[in-house]
Amino acid sequence: MQRRIIVAVILLAAILVGIRVPMVARDFDTVVTAASFEAARADHTSLRAFLQRMPKGGDLHTHLWGAVYAERFIAWATAQGLCVERATTSLTQPPCDKSRGTLPASEARRDQQLYDRLVDAFSMRAFLPTTAVPTGHDQFFATFDKFGAAAGPEFVAMMLNQLRQYQAESVQYVEVMTSFDCAGDRDKFRTAISDKADDAARLAALQASGLEQCVATNRRELIAALADIKKQLSCEQTNAEPACNVTFRLIAQILRDMPLDDVYIQTALAAALIRVEPQVVALNFVQPEDDLIARRDYSRHMQIIRFLAKDVPVALHAGELWIGLVPPPDLAFHIREAIEIGGARRIGHGVALAFERDTAGLLAEMRARPVVVEINLTSNDVILGVRGKDHPLPAYLAAGVPVVISTDDAGVSRINLTNEYFRAARDYGLDYRTLKAIARNALTYSFLDEAQKRRELGRLDRASAEFERSVAGGRSRWQNAVALITAALNPAEW
Numbered sequence: 001m002q003r004r005i006i007v008a009v010i011l012l013a014a015i016l017v018g019i020r021v022p023m024v025a026r027d028f029d030t031v032v033t034a035a036s037f038e039a040a041r042a043d044h045t046s047l048r049a050f051l052q053r054m055p056k057g058g059d060l061h062t063h064l065w066g067a068v069y070a071e072r073f074i075a076w077a078t079a080q081g082l083c084v085e086r087a088t089t090s091l092t093q094p095p096c097d098k099s100r101g102t103l104p105a106s107e108a109r110r111d112q113q114l115y116d117r118l119v120d121a122f123s124m125r126a127f128l129p130t131t132a133v134p135t136g137h138d139q140f141f142a143t144f145d146k147f148g149a150a151a152g153p154e155f156v157a158m159m160l161n162q163l164r165q166y167q168a169e170s171v172q173y174v175e176v177m178t179s180f181d182c183a184g185d186r187d188k189f190r191t192a193i194s195d196k197a198d199d200a201a202r203l204a205a206l207q208a209s210g211l212e213q214c215v216a217t218n219r220r221e222l223i224a225a226l227a228d229i230k231k232q233l234s235c236e237q238t239n240a241e242p243a244c245n246v247t248f249r250l251i252a253q254i255l256r257d258m259p260l261d262d263v264y265i266q267t268a269l270a271a272a273l274i275r276v277e278p279q280v281v282a283l284n285f286v287q288p289e290d291d292l293i294a295r296r297d298y299s300r301h302m303q304i305i306r307f308l309a310k311d312v313p314v315a316l317h318a319g320e321l322w323i324g325l326v327p328p329p330d331l332a333f334h335i336r337e338a339i340e341i342g343g344a345r346r347i348g349h350g351v352a353l354a355f356e357r358d359t360a361g362l363l364a365e366m367r368a369r370p371v372v373v374e375i376n377l378t379s380n381d382v383i384l385g386v387r388g389k390d391h392p393l394p395a396y397l398a399a400g401v402p403v404v405i406s407t408d409d410a411g412v413s414r415i416n417l418t419n420e421y422f423r424a425a426r427d428y429g430l431d432y433r434t435l436k437a438i439a440r441n442a443l444t445y446s447f448l449d450e451a452q453k454r455r456e457l458g459r460l461d462r463a464s465a466e467f468e469r470s471v472a473g474g475r476s477r478w479q480n481a482v483a484l485i486t487a488a489l490n491p492a493e494w
Helices: 002-025 028-040 044-053 070-080 105-109 112-121 136-151 155-168 183-193 199-208 211-232 260-276 292-296 298-308 334-340 351-355 359-368 377-384 393-398 417-428 432-444 450-473 477-489
Strands: 058-063 083-085 090-092 102-104 173-178 247-255 280-286 315-318 346-349 372-375 403-405
Touching: 028 044, 028 432, 028 450, 028 477, 044 417, 044 450, 058 346, 058 372, 058 403, 058 432, 070 105, 070 112, 070 136, 070 155, 083 105, 090 136, 102 105, 105 112, 136 377, 155 173, 155 211, 173 280, 183 199, 183 211, 183 260, 199 211, 199 260, 199 298, 211 260, 247 260, 260 280, 260 298, 280 298, 280 315, 292 298, 298 334, 315 334, 334 346, 334 351, 334 359, 351 359, 351 393, 359 393, 372 393, 377 417, 393 403, 393 417, 403 417, 403 432, 417 432, 432 450
Parallel strands: 058 173, 173 247, 247 280, 315 346, 346 372, 372 403
Antiparallel strands: 083 090, 083 102
8 A cells, every 4th residue: 555655656646757758848947947056045156146147127226426436536636637635535626735734646656555545435445433433434435535526527437337337237227316507506595585484385486496497408419418328339330349338327316414404405406306307207305314404304305306306207215214223103104295295106125024114004105106226235335334134125025125226325335236236145045036027027026117117128028048058058058947847836937
């Protein structure tokens, strides 16, 4: 009897395998690629190499200034003739005067010690807490003022740098946060709205004071910069650089740690620019969410967005906070207000999820709308100290809330998008199919129009199919046969 049972079980298993193998084989390349990914999981060198090649869709949360590595800023500072202020390790405008503690930035190209000091000051490299800079949070946000003098004039160069980098790591689309402004009109705009009590009157005053002309100036400068980018990449020539294949759009960022009138003016400009310039697809509020003004005015900021940007796409930094960084009441409402008042379609970070009032209800609302979460693992680690089981990525995935993986400030953090996919696989056990779906999310939930999304999704499907064929073709027939049988026996595949 026992022998018959064993034989019956073996026959049943054989039948099941015989049925399942042809079914699984229909996705042969995907099945084999997923098996190759699992085989590489224990070997971080192989896993990184796999993810470097894997098509990753897009990066939806990246700040242009923060994306560039410190070494680039040093080179540009040299070319611009900038100075280094020794006391603060910051770039400043000339003239340089060694007797007053400033020296030419060009000296860093001949002085390794100075060069290393600048790289460390402009990034999180080798950061160690000191009395002056006690946290990674403080170091991270201080870097922007240190290299800002070099970044300001280099929009085109920074974009070229980033497009080439994304192309090199199999990323086809990016939405880059950058600032727009009419510096010469600031005082005039502030005066125009200073005595206006309601948002409608404030907007009318801005429009009467030349907001349309400010928008036109920004648009004209942007169009010229975009043409320069295409020219430098030879995008319309037969020798076009591969980086021409990286589609990009811009998100207008608003500095939230400023007086309310300035925030209102920036938001009005951003919303107006989005309406007339297809390359600018959304707006976002930036700067530390825990800063005094950002905390104090948070709810008012959401009301400003609701009034000024009700007809344009919005993505917002929200919940980039943690227990101890701010008082508990500040943790309890930022994500919800960004969605329900600010109208955010995407949330950047969302780390403070666990501290929100009615977390389960908020997750259900985010799943239903849907609201996408831009996950920035390294950024959350170095700024907030949130990593591993403290991070809400598993909670968002378990609740069915769509997520994308992004870089935030790759240059300051000294990472790239491949590294963030690697962290997701290493720290949270995400498998190949999950990462592939997340890569697709980056296009599905981009701010492209529907026709553009279809084109980009088609590109991603073709790139993924080619990648999987390449992976499958690099393995032996025996390895692929084992992968198919294993998948056929795996209940998760059923």
